[in-house]
Amino acid sequence: MKPILILVLLLSAATIHAQQSILIKAGKMYNAEQNRFETNRQILLSNGRIEKVGANLTAPAGATIIDCPSCTVTPGLIDMHTHILYKEDAGDKSVLEDGINHTDADRSLRAVKIANTLLKGGFTTIRDLGNSGVYLDVSFRNAVRAGNIQGPRVFASGPILSPVGGQTYNLPMHAQHLVAKEYRVINGPVDARLAVQEHVRMGVDLIKVCSDNTPGNLLLSPDELKAIVQTAQEYGLPVTAHATFDRSVRQAVLAGVNGIEHGYSIADSTLELMKQRKVYLVPTDMSYEGAMTLFRLQKVEQDTNYVHAEINAYKSRLMRAYKKGIPIVFGRDYYFNTGLNEAKASIDGLSSYFQAGMPAHEVLRTATWNAASALGRQGQLGVLKEGATADIVVFDGDLETNFLSAIQKTKWVIKSGVIVQ
Numbered sequence: 001m002k003p004i005l006i007l008v009l010l011l012s013a014a015t016i017h018a019q020q021s022i023l024i025k026a027g028k029m030y031n032a033e034q035n036r037f038e039t040n041r042q043i044l045l046s047n048g049r050i051e052k053v054g055a056n057l058t059a060p061a062g063a064t065i066i067d068c069p070s071c072t073v074t075p076g077l078i079d080m081h082t083h084i085l086y087k088e089d090a091g092d093k094s095v096l097e098d099g100i101n102h103t104d105a106d107r108s109l110r111a112v113k114i115a116n117t118l119l120k121g122g123f124t125t126i127r128d129l130g131n132s133g134v135y136l137d138v139s140f141r142n143a144v145r146a147g148n149i150q151g152p153r154v155f156a157s158g159p160i161l162s163p164v165g166g167q168t169y170n171l172p173m174h175a176q177h178l179v180a181k182e183y184r185v186i187n188g189p190v191d192a193r194l195a196v197q198e199h200v201r202m203g204v205d206l207i208k209v210c211s212d213n214t215p216g217n218l219l220l221s222p223d224e225l226k227a228i229v230q231t232a233q234e235y236g237l238p239v240t241a242h243a244t245f246d247r248s249v250r251q252a253v254l255a256g257v258n259g260i261e262h263g264y265s266i267a268d269s270t271l272e273l274m275k276q277r278k279v280y281l282v283p284t285d286m287s288y289e290g291a292m293t294l295f296r297l298q299k300v301e302q303d304t305n306y307v308h309a310e311i312n313a314y315k316s317r318l319m320r321a322y323k324k325g326i327p328i329v330f331g332r333d334y335y336f337n338t339g340l341n342e343a344k345a346s347i348d349g350l351s352s353y354f355q356a357g358m359p360a361h362e363v364l365r366t367a368t369w370n371a372a373s374a375l376g377r378q379g380q381l382g383v384l385k386e387g388a389t390a391d392i393v394v395f396d397g398d399l400e401t402n403f404l405s406a407i408q409k410t411k412w413v414i415k416s417g418v419i420v421q
Contacts, residue, residue: 021046021063022390022417026073028398029053032369032383035361037400043073045390048417053384064419071411072399074364075382076124076391078371079152079346081261081282081331084111084118085132085140089337090298095131095167099181104133111140114342115151120421121343122410124391125153125371125381129208129240129261130160131182131335138203150420153391155375157208158199159184160242161192161228163218167210167242183210186220189227196231207232209257211241212248219248225255238376240282246270253279259329259374266317271324280374281321284333285314287355290348297338315356322358329374330367347407360403390417 022045029041042057043050059065085107086098098107118126128137141154159182165171166183179185184195196207209228212219220228225241232239233256240259241252249263250270259280260266266274266281274281286294288311295302322328332349334342353363372382380389392414397406413421 020417021060022414022419023057023059023063023065024073024392024394025065025067025069026071026394027069028072028400029384030072030074030361030364030368030399032075032365033379033385035365035369037072037361041073043384043392045392045414045417048390050384050386050388050390052386066394066412068394068396068411070397072395072397072406073384074393074395074399075368075384075388076393076413076415077122077346077350077367078125078127078330078375078382079118079123079332079367080127080329080371080374081284081333082118082126082128083131083333083335084114084126084128084342085136086335087337088335090300094169094171096171096178096182098131099133100178104136107133108136108140111136112149112151115140115144115149115154117342118346119150119152119415120410120413121341121347122393122395122413123152123343123346124393124413124415125155125375127155127157127206127331127371127375129157129242132156132159133181134159135202135204141205152415153381155205157206157240158202158204160208160210161186161195161220162210163213163216163220165213165216165218167213167216169215186224186228189221189223192220192224192227193231196228196235196237200235200237204237207237207239208261209239209241209252211243211252211257212245214242214244219251222251222255225252225257229256238374249274253277261331262333263321264314264317266321268320268324271321271326274321274326275324278327280327280329280370282329282331283314283318283321283353284331285311285318285349285352285356286332286345287311287348287352290345290352293340294336294338297340298336311352314352318353318356318358322362327370327373328353328358328362328366329370343410344408350407351404354403354407360400363403364399391415 137156334345368382396409
């Protein structure tokens, strides 16, 4: 073996060893399991796991010490609605344009940067929900798992199961074949079962359906939705549904889905049904400031009164669901090609929950404990407790008393016990 290669391997081994044990001395810690902030806590990490949480812990010899008396330490954040393999330009007229104008390699290489940005912004786990070509998200997940890409842990849905046309609007018949590059179109209950089985064979982590295909005007039938859910359950896969208006939401809930994405307009009676059936809601919201920044970057003029009205409607829907006790799970759904940092866009989504009226500890729970529960990883991800995966974010400031400012200041990020930021 060449001397230079030996040196590189020795340095790499030394780095890994140095990061095997880390002691974090936190001025304040968010306990996601108990849903509260705690002061003067210490967290010992070893071999990618949380070894102990307590006061006045003893650091092993050679451990890295992170002393942060003025910071808040949280579990690694989880964004449950991403599209890292999809970008939409301001002038795009169809969700298919990204796949037409860019190769699979283009999209995958672009996603590397997006994933790295999200990770360094504090998101150690993401759930990617389609618009990712033909299982590019599954391949990307595998690359992260293998250590070939630095990024958040990925849970992948594969192509979205959709009504005819996918999420396109007025697509000409001669171009309908392009839909299959992004969606798995469902043609009846028998085909719905086959589609889920195809996804199972490709190794997806969950199934995503379009109960409605906005901006299109179609819905999956109740029988199609039920066939999807029943087949997914047979193979141990959860199902989440894109559903933007009440009829679509209610139909998906009655079919047995685990979660609702967006749910912009939901009647109180449907919220009650969601509560009874323990269906979570992923409000993919943004703040007023975030919305206006997006429009400015897209060079799109918008009436400020209209934007305020839309944001206030989102806030109202969120708080009605939250007050009814429906599990709120964080997801941002940011896919715009504006140059805006994807992690900052996701943080803006969390800020919008706080601005709507949720307390700081409840906002954090949506992106930690609740999200991990929706992933089926409760106690493993999204929590700071003995035996959990050592995913941690250190924010420079007090999230309990100064949430909107501190949430913008990521100081350290640790994924699986390794410092990445």
